[in-house]
Amino acid sequence: MPVHTGILDAEDFAGITVYQGRGVGGGSLVNGGMAVTPLRERFPAILPTVDPAEMYSTYYPRANAGLGVTSVDVNWWESQDCYQYARVGRKHAERSGFPFVFVPNVYDWDYMAQEAAGAVQKSALAGEVIYGNNAGKKSLQKTYLAQAAATGRVNVSPLHRVTSVSPAAAGGYTVVIDQIDTTGATLVTKTVRADRVFFAAGSVGTSKLLTRLKATGALPLLNEQIGKGWGDNGNVMCGRANHMWDPTGTLQSSMPTAGIDNWDAGGAFAEVAPLPTGIETYASFYLSITRTPRRAEFSWNPATGKVDLSWDRAWKQTSIDMARSIFDKINSKEGTIYRTDLFGAYKIWGDHLTYHPLGGAVLGQATDNYGRLHGHPGLYAIDGSLIPGNTSVNPFVTITALAERNIERIIAEDF
Numbered sequence: 001m002p003v004h005t006g007i008l009d010a011e012d013f014a015g016i017t018v019y020q021g022r023g024v025g026g027g028s029l030v031n032g033g034m035a036v037t038p039l040r041e042r043f044p045a046i047l048p049t050v051d052p053a054e055m056y057s058t059y060y061p062r063a064n065a066g067l068g069v070t071s072v073d074v075n076w077w078e079s080q081d082c083y084q085y086a087r088v089g090r091k092h093a094e095r096s097g098f099p100f101v102f103v104p105n106v107y108d109w110d111y112m113a114q115e116a117a118g119a120v121q122k123s124a125l126a127g128e129v130i131y132g133n134n135a136g137k138k139s140l141q142k143t144y145l146a147q148a149a150a151t152g153r154v155n156v157s158p159l160h161r162v163t164s165v166s167p168a169a170a171g172g173y174t175v176v177i178d179q180i181d182t183t184g185a186t187l188v189t190k191t192v193r194a195d196r197v198f199f200a201a202g203s204v205g206t207s208k209l210l211t212r213l214k215a216t217g218a219l220p221l222l223n224e225q226i227g228k229g230w231g232d233n234g235n236v237m238c239g240r241a242n243h244m245w246d247p248t249g250t251l252q253s254s255m256p257t258a259g260i261d262n263w264d265a266g267g268a269f270a271e272v273a274p275l276p277t278g279i280e281t282y283a284s285f286y287l288s289i290t291r292t293p294r295r296a297e298f299s300w301n302p303a304t305g306k307v308d309l310s311w312d313r314a315w316k317q318t319s320i321d322m323a324r325s326i327f328d329k330i331n332s333k334e335g336t337i338y339r340t341d342l343f344g345a346y347k348i349w350g351d352h353l354t355y356h357p358l359g360g361a362v363l364g365q366a367t368d369n370y371g372r373l374h375g376h377p378g379l380y381a382i383d384g385s386l387i388p389g390n391t392s393v394n395p396f397v398t399i400t401a402l403a404e405r406n407i408e409r410i411i412a413e414d415f
């Protein structure tokens with residue numbers, strides 16, 4: 001099959017397929033925009049070495065403002081065909097006694113209202129999401145990247161792939177970069193010297209680079225924690241087959257607005273997800289985030305010249321059991337069953353994937369408590385690789401808030 005750069009990558013490891021955004025803006029280009037701040041009482045389990053007080057007073061608010069996070073107008077939501085699927089999700093959750101919670105998003109709600117009125121180009125209401133939104137979503141090129149560009153001090157080089165970072169003879173680091181075309185072929189290899197290098201290639205990208213560079217001797221002083229503490233945020237998907245009197249709608253907004261919170265009792269927070277096929281499916285669809293303790297490790301494989309990940313597909317059973325704490329009960333109450341046709345023949349659970357890779361250069365282990373990589377001063381990790389495997393909710397607000405916290409300290413002390 002021909003390959004092209006961007007926009008959604010499904011990267012296969014032995015036990016799991018990891019979905020990631022590719023392009024300037026990373027996952028913000030393809031994600032569902034669900035912008036969830038975890039409940040404060042759950043934060044110590046997410047980032048045990050970080051002071052919750054500073055996160056909830058300063059860095060979560062700063063991240064939410066920087067990302068343009070807002071909440072849907074519930075009166076509007078109640079009245080729209082495109083959120084019928086979510087109202088069905090609410091009805092079923094509440095009838096089984098589960099808390100149904102609205103969650104904020106980075107989508108522009110005024111724009112979505114105009115989509116519903118037929119006044120503008122449709123994006124969320126045209127099913128756009130995992131292959132990118134052409135309008136309406138405040139992905140990073142409209143927020144943080146626009147602010148950075150406005151300083152006049154930032155150059156962005158699209159279609160460039162970092163292949164090596166190593167200490168430079170003159171001090172600082174030599175960074176080797178391939179400029180690629182849209183088939184991925186290398187056009188030219190460039191070398192730059194930098195005093196400081198921030199790894200922001202995502203949990204998988206940063207972990208793969210650091211694991212290889214340590215093992216092959218380019219960055220030999222990185223510590224033994226590199227590549228460790230990787231988790232899938234407990235992601236598991238499923239669908240339920242509703243009765244004919246509970247249609248979920250032919251028009252479904254691709255931007256989720258709500259979840260079912262059974263974290264404390266059953267270890268699962270389930271996003272009430274759209275299934276925007278354009279036809280009536282009578283299906284309710286969910287992405288569960290679960291409290292799985294499973295963690296994998298990246299390692300260098302000299303035989304293949306690639307980085308492996310030690311994830312075992314069987315580990316997803318823990319997440320399935322936690323998701324079932326919600327959906328077995330709802331099915332029993334509603335007299336409904338799981339869909340068996342969404343992930344292959346007669347398969348209930350989407351247990352082969354994650355959308356939420358986290359860890360591999362864990363804060364306070366591979367780095368100090370602010371993301372400075374141990375062993376090589378001037379190298380930093382500043383992305384999802386810092387978070388040890390689970391955020392209890394969708395992760396990008398926490399990744400952003402942690403980056404805000406760390407960069408403030410690094411600018412004050414290191415520059």
Ligand SMILES: Cc1cc2nc3c(=O)[nH]c(=O)nc-3n(C[C@H](O)[C@H](O)[C@H](O)COP(=O)(O)OP(=O)(O)OC[C@H]3O[C@@H](n4cnc5c(N)ncnc54)[C@H](O)[C@@H]3O)c2cc1C
Nearest residue numbers: 026027031032033034161162201202205383384394395396
């Ligand atoms: C389909 C989908 C839906 C999602 N929905 C949500 C949601 O609703 N809410 C939520 O909170 N989270 C969601 N996520 C997850 C969220 O998008 C990620 O957690 C987040 O983007 C991770 O941010 P990051 O900065 O760690 O890395 P990324 O956003 O992955 O950015 C890393 C960037 O670095 C680039 N890169 C990698 N290697 C190299 C290299 N060697 N050289 C140069 N560049 C490199 C990548 O191409 C990418 O552009 C979703 C993810 C997917 C895939």
